[in-house]
Amino acid sequence: MKPIQLISPVDGRVYAERMPLSRDAAEAAVARAKAAQKGWAARPLEERIALVKAGVKILNDMKDVVVEELAWQMGRPTRFGGEYGGVNARTDYMSEIAAESLAPKVIEDSNAFRRYLAREPVGVVFIVAPWNYPYLTTINTLVPALIAGNTVILKHASQTLLVGERLAEAFHAGGVPQDVFQNVVLDHATTEHLIGAKSFGFVNFTGSVGGGAAIERAAAGTFTGLGLELGGKDPGYVRADANLDAAVDTLMDGAMYNAGQCCCGIERIYVHESLYDAFVEKAVAWVKGLTLGNPFDAATTIGPMANARFAKVVRDQIAEAVAMGAKPMIDPSHFPANDGGAYLAPQILTNVNHKMRVMMEESFGPVVGIMKVKDDAEAIALMNDSPYGLTASIWTQDYDTAAAIGAQIETGTIFMNRADYLDPALCWTGCKDTGRGTSLSYLGFLSLTRPKSYHLKKV
Numbered sequence: 001m002k003p004i005q006l007i008s009p010v011d012g013r014v015y016a017e018r019m020p021l022s023r024d025a026a027e028a029a030v031a032r033a034k035a036a037q038k039g040w041a042a043r044p045l046e047e048r049i050a051l052v053k054a055g056v057k058i059l060n061d062m063k064d065v066v067v068e069e070l071a072w073q074m075g076r077p078t079r080f081g082g083e084y085g086g087v088n089a090r091t092d093y094m095s096e097i098a099a100e101s102l103a104p105k106v107i108e109d110s111n112a113f114r115r116y117l118a119r120e121p122v123g124v125v126f127i128v129a130p131w132n133y134p135y136l137t138t139i140n141t142l143v144p145a146l147i148a149g150n151t152v153i154l155k156h157a158s159q160t161l162l163v164g165e166r167l168a169e170a171f172h173a174g175g176v177p178q179d180v181f182q183n184v185v186l187d188h189a190t191t192e193h194l195i196g197a198k199s200f201g202f203v204n205f206t207g208s209v210g211g212g213a214a215i216e217r218a219a220a221g222t223f224t225g226l227g228l229e230l231g232g233k234d235p236g237y238v239r240a241d242a243n244l245d246a247a248v249d250t251l252m253d254g255a256m257y258n259a260g261q262c263c264c265g266i267e268r269i270y271v272h273e274s275l276y277d278a279f280v281e282k283a284v285a286w287v288k289g290l291t292l293g294n295p296f297d298a299a300t301t302i303g304p305m306a307n308a309r310f311a312k313v314v315r316d317q318i319a320e321a322v323a324m325g326a327k328p329m330i331d332p333s334h335f336p337a338n339d340g341g342a343y344l345a346p347q348i349l350t351n352v353n354h355k356m357r358v359m360m361e362e363s364f365g366p367v368v369g370i371m372k373v374k375d376d377a378e379a380i381a382l383m384n385d386s387p388y389g390l391t392a393s394i395w396t397q398d399y400d401t402a403a404a405i406g407a408q409i410e411t412g413t414i415f416m417n418r419a420d421y422l423d424p425a426l427c428w429t430g431c432k433d434t435g436r437g438t439s440l441s442y443l444g445f446l447s448l449t450r451p452k453s454y455h456l457k458k459v
């Protein structure tokens with residue numbers, strides 16, 4: 001077996017390397033998780049919540065090291081301070097709603113019958129996590145899975161190998177037993193082998209469409225529950241009645257934050273013809289205000305992409321679109337750190353169309369195409385002309401119109417006058433190639449538990 005290497009996008013160094021577990025060692029980890037599950041589930045809910053929260057509190061205390069490691073691992077500028085806002089808000093919310101979400105639903109409690117629907121943990125939950133928001137994407141399942149009485153095995157992305165170690169360190173220090181939450185380093189073959197061997201009660205996979213398809217194939221015939229949170233190509237639509245400045249600010253941030261590496265990042269924008277020129281002018285000025293550079297530099301607002309390989313995908317999409325007639329609005333020389341490798345100048349493309357990959361395939365980088373539209377109908381048709389469906393962001397002053405347009409869009413979430421945001425009270429879900437299943441909200445607890453019917457007759 002070969003070690004898994006984490007190449008830092010900051011300077012190309014091997015920042016960490018770990019040996020993946022052998023098949024035997026991986027199976028032994030699953031056996032420990034299975035053995036620990038019933039005892040964990042038997043603890044009172046309040047105790048499980050307290051231990052999970054203690055782990056998250058310790059993770060907060062590790063902020064300095066976590067933020068520095070995030071920069072080395074995936075290029076996130078240190079000025080943004082990690083992912084703590086979302087990690088804490090999601091932990092608190094899921095803790096708050098746990099008792100109600102997991103409580104039995106009593107249908108009848110009379111002299112003759114007691115009939116109710118209970119929720120049971122699914123057993124061992126397997127999390128396969130991506131590097132782009134490495135703490136948040138893990139917390140979304142880790143916290144509710146443990147609270148619901150499952151044990152958890154986490155396999156993190158090779159690009160963010162250390163994140164799983166930090167989470168395990170924090171949760172174990174907070175009192176979650178070692179076998180209740182295990183971080184493992186696995187190669188793809190062992191990951192798929194474990195899934196195919198019916199090791200898990202539920203698998204949450206967050207990542208690419210190709211990866212999700214591989215996980216679905218690995219699970220075929222095992223009847224394992226799957227949550228597949230995959231790619232996106234999320235649109236923004238700016239209506240004629242939009243607040244232009246707010247739209248530019250939020251949509252461009254949604255396109256460029258985290259160097260465009262957000263599953264729900266804005267990747268295409270449709271603007272009503274009456275606002276189009278002004279929108280493009282302001283968007284270009286907005287992007288020119290970014291500072292591309294070393295993530296440890298306090299002035300840096302956009303760091304390198306997580307890997308030179310990912311930047312190449314975006315460069316290729318841009319070059320191909322330009323060859324097909326797209327107009328690049330940003331001169332890359334405005335960003336001297338642009339190096340042909342992981343450091344990529346942000347770009348806005350106009351004169352784009354849906355024949356171009358940059359408007360149809362996930363870019364997952366700091367590029368956005370902007371198109372002019374004449375009315376809602378054209379915007380809706382273009383927004384739906386996509387293999388993906390994660391979020392869509394509509395800019396208008398009119399709630400009813402936003403809801404009516406929302407009803408016609410094939411997507412998991414509709415935003416009005418906001419974008420690139422995750423509300424833990426609303427479920428995170430997608431349609432089409434963006435995947436299946438739900439996380440967060442009370443529905444997230446339903447994915448991580450199974451129903452059990454109690455039909456008790458008194459004789």
Ligand code: NAP
Pocket residue numbers: 128129130131132133137155156157158159186187188189191192206207208209210211212214215229230231232262263264362364390428430434
């Ligand atoms: P990825 O390459 O699919 O990897 C995701 C995780 O799956 C990693 O841990 C990876 O391990 C593992 N993996 C990939 N293929 C596998 C296979 N065949 N067998 C077993 N394990 C496999 O995705 P990524 O590049 O890390 O993440 C970016 C993608 O995630 C984007 O498409 C983004 O849109 C999507 N995403 C979606 C959401 C959402 O909520 N819908 C949220 C965040 C990200 P290695 O790293 O070791 O290869």
